[in-house]
Amino acid sequence: MFTDEALDSVSVRSLWRKSQQSEQESRDCQTRAVHSAEAGIQTVFTTLSCTQTEPQDQATEQLLQQNHNEPEPLGLKDFLQRVEEAVIRELVRNARSHAFDGFQVNWGDRSQLVSCLHCLQHPITQERGLHVTSVSWSCTGSVIACAYGRIDDGNWSTERSYVCMWNLDRRGLSPSQADLVIDVPTAVTALCYHPSQPALIAGGLYSGEVVVWDTSRTQDPVLALTGMSADSHREPVYQVAWVPLQKKGEFGVLSASSGGRVLVWTVDSDQGRFILNAAYALVQQQVSHSSSVSFKARGSSTVGVTSLALSPWDSDTFLVGSEGGLLLRCSFSSKVPAATPSDGQSVTLRAPAVFSFRPHSGPIHSIHCSPFHRNLFVSAGTDGLAHLHSLLQANPLLSLRVSDSYVFQVQWSPTRPLVFAAATGQGEVQIFDLGHRSLRPAATIEQRGAGQAASCLSFNCQNPHLLAVGNTDGTVGVWQLSADLTEQSPRESSQLEQIANQVAE
């Protein structure tokens, strides 16, 4: 009754698939046959020549011809007659115009904050608890060298010390490991990089020796060493600087120690030693007293030099600050012989002091001449004040209270004429702006860790927004300054000129 039914399957033709395919077409093409040909050649004769560029400055000296005796170039007179009126009209209009008063252009991102970029330290110096005594930037602005020692040590110490260098532009910068470490037999008290050769660095040691290291040498970085000779210092060298010598392009090393001697050496790199070029000794009686303060000179006591500054405007002048608070202006070309007995020196000692300013009430730790005004300089010492002096007057123009403790270093900013920074014994760096009416600092850099002092600082002249600060806990902080501390505003030079022309009361 029930059977299985087998049905045929039903299929429905697809409509859409066929319609897609109906649009197809095919084409082909072929390029023409490629022609190729072969040929052979051979050189018959050869010549060789080479060229070399000459150093730039020779070429520029020949370019300018200022020969007034030669007949002037054709058309010069007519040209000047034609343009003179228009130019003078524009000049007059410009002098009266107020179009750009107060207009400030904003080229880049201005950073508003002062921030710490790196905190550099080296493990061995941390372990031994050494203080940073001096920092110096290289002339290219990318390497910072730090000298270690002790700033509070009064006794003769023979502990070994180091000079560490970090290259901040390297990608693999490691803040806790220095790129280059130089071993030094005693504590280093002063450091200065060569102004044009990025590998040379001069250092003054606690034992009175002066050393020049060449960091491009892999074997032994010491290029020259004074050693303990009759010419060298007997007391710690508190300042070294590179001074330009008579011959253009050559530099000698100037060293000043607390034994009252200021010596100028030339470096003899073949033999690895220094040759004494000029020697100056500062003696109490020969210091001219132009102020009303009277000194009771006890014998021929020497004036221990604790700080020295070269003037960038006048190559003959240098300023000296002493342990007793004396501030003197000295001259390299002085011919007056010094009143101390010479102990076998190869060059006669001269007394360089020309003028003495009003003395401070404590040792002067730092002096710096302004790079923007030929007569101004700032000095600071243990009395916690920073004094702004003019070279022409004995009394300071301005005295600012920096901190309640010692001030270890002051330096003018390389880009803003009115700004200087001071490193204090409380661990802060105060940055003052003389354009502000108030006597309070424009910015304060506070470093972490209480109880440590900021012992040295240095502005980077190539990258002016960087400031390096060395501390007594062995760390060096590299700080980035805000834009208003580094960018010059239009009236600063004239404001500085006004301050310099004040007469001190």
Added chain:
Amino acid sequence: MAEVEETLKRIEAHKGVIGTIVVNAEGIPIRTNLDNSTAVQYAGLLRHLTMLARSTVRDIDPQNDLIVLRIRTKKYEIMVTPENGFLLIVIQNPCE
């Protein structure tokens, strides 16, 4: 020849003028009261800039031509007057 010197002196005597440089067709400064290296630097740099400015003006309107190029900077103003191959560069500090 004295007229050339007199003309330049008149321009230099104006209020605020720091320096003047006259540059010839080859880009060499022939009269200046600044030092050599500065004058050569200004001449070389401003020559290119003036040519570029002049071609810009003439590209926009071929009937037009450049009279004076003035560059106002934070510290001073530089005025360049090109004509017939010569360039007169005047640097003025507009006193405010």
